[in-house]
Amino acid sequence: MKIKSQRLVAIRKIIQTQKVSSQDELLVLLESSGHITTQATLSRDLKFLKVAKVADPELGYIYSLGDAVFKKSEEDSIDDFPMNGVKSIEFSGNMAVMKTRPGFANGVAFVIDSHGLYEVLGTIAGDDTILLIAREGVSKADVVHALALFIPGLEDMVL
Amino acid sequence: MKIKSQRLVAIRKIIQTQKVSSQDELLVLLESSGHITTQATLSRDLKFLKVAKVADPELGYIYSLGDAVFKKSEEDSIDDFPMNGVKSIEFSGNMAVMKTRPGFANGVAFVIDSHGLYEVLGTIAGDDTILLIAREGVSKADVVHALALFIPGLEDMVL
DNA sequence: TTTATATTTGAATATTTTTGCAATTGAAAT
DNA sequence: ATTTCAATTGCAAAAATATTCAAATATAAA
Numbered sequence A, B: 001m002k003i004k005s006q007r008l009v010a011i012r013k014i015i016q017t018q019k020v021s022s023q024d025e026l027l028v029l030l031e032s033s034g035h036i037t038t039q040a041t042l043s044r045d046l047k048f049l050k051v052a053k054v055a056d057p058e059l060g061y062i063y064s065l066g067d068a069v070f071k072k073s074e075e076d077s078i079d080d081f082p083m084n085g086v087k088s089i090e091f092s093g094n095m096a097v098m099k100t101r102p103g104f105a106n107g108v109a110f111v112i113d114s115h116g117l118y119e120v121l122g123t124i125a126g127d128d129t130i131l132l133i134a135r136e137g138v139s140k141a142d143v144v145h146a147l148a149l150f151i152p153g154l155e156d157m158v159l
Numbered sequence C: 001t002t003t004a005t006a007t008t009t010g011a012a013t014a015t016t017t018t019t020g021c022a023a024t025t026g027a028a029a030t
Numbered sequence D: 001a002t003t004t005c006a007a008t009t010g011c012a013a014a015a016a017t018a019t020t021c022a023a024a025t026a027t028a029a030a
Helices: A002-017 A023-032 A039-048 A066-070 A073-083 A105-114 A140-148 B002-017 B023-032 B039-048 B068-074 B105-114 B140-148
Strands: A051-055 A061-065 A086-092 A095-100 A120-125 A129-134 B052-055 B061-064 B086-092 B095-100 B120-125 B129-134
Touching: A002 A023, A002 A039, A002 A061, A002 A140, A023 A039, A039 B052, A051 B039, A086 A140, A095 A105, A105 A120, A105 A129, A120 A140, A120 B086, A120 B095, A120 B129, A129 A140, B002 B023, B002 B039, B023 B039, B086 B140, B095 B105, B105 B120, B105 B129, B120 B140, B129 B140
Parallel strands: none
Antiparallel strands: A051 A061, A051 B052, A086 A095, A095 A129, A120 A129, B052 B061, B086 B095, B095 B129, B120 B129
16 A cells, blocks of 8 residues: 555654654644554554654653664764765666765665665665665655765755 | 662663563563562663663564664574575565575575576576566566465565 | 751552454455 | 455554652761
8 A cells, every 4th residue: 555655654754853752742743744544553653663662861752763773883984984985866666776986886785775774675786886676655755865864965966 | 779770780681681571571570580669660760771662573562772672583593494595575566675694695596587487577686685576467476476486484574 | 866858669640552353445366 | 346355444442651749768968
């Protein structure tokens, strides 16, 4: 079904963007972006997406996507370097072709994979080109937005 | 106070060691190691320790300190079946993205190709990912069934 | 020590989350 | 088209978790 995956993307976007501390709160936020549903469904969605609820210094509790909270020191340094190799991204159907500087494709693809993005099923890398398969029901903008979280300036590389 | 910090240490130890899925369950486990308390206190302790509750493939939910959960059950067992480098398969449109253990993709793709399946036009393999192009008019279930003939347990790997 | 202040806790309660079930919808097969 | 099977959902109830409040306990200052 289409609506479900769209809703899941919307949920990810909201959770990555702001601090949500209950499913009822999320319910309201989703309405604002056109997704009407019930709290029971959200409970199932959050379970599916492996979203965790964890204590937050400011608010009491917030929801968090695995990679956002837990990924920290280890791979951060590795994260940044290869991402400068990205040169452009273009879409065709549910695929994207990303161009990198020669030799960078595998490194970049590895980083993309390791983020375990919901929007991206997987990647295949050559030397300077990455083929990226997007999830059904996910828009190009969704993919760009998700990748832009760790590829600075990607927005400007869309051809 | 002394007892509290001891309890916190005990909680950490338990959570890192085994899969706990409720505070009541944790309550019992703590008794075994000499810490009598109540659920209310555990709620506070878990908040203090920033322990997250997250979905687990096997049990419903488990508590988790940091990324222990996310990496655990991935790479644990190394069996000896021929094709069991395969970890998952997902579909998007007329394509499937198959994930394998690192380095396995080419080997698995070769085997798939050599079966000359009607359902599969062809494959492209990277290091741990295979892109699989399905024939038009063939359903996702068809592809899975065809592959399952020689990839044991593939049915359970469909995400 | 004694008083004042802050922390910790349990019991009860409020809130939040999960789940069983039945109805609905969608996709595939006949 | 009709039937079958599986996936998705809402509702209501159950289960789990967080918090309020008051009491108990520790900590600090005099």
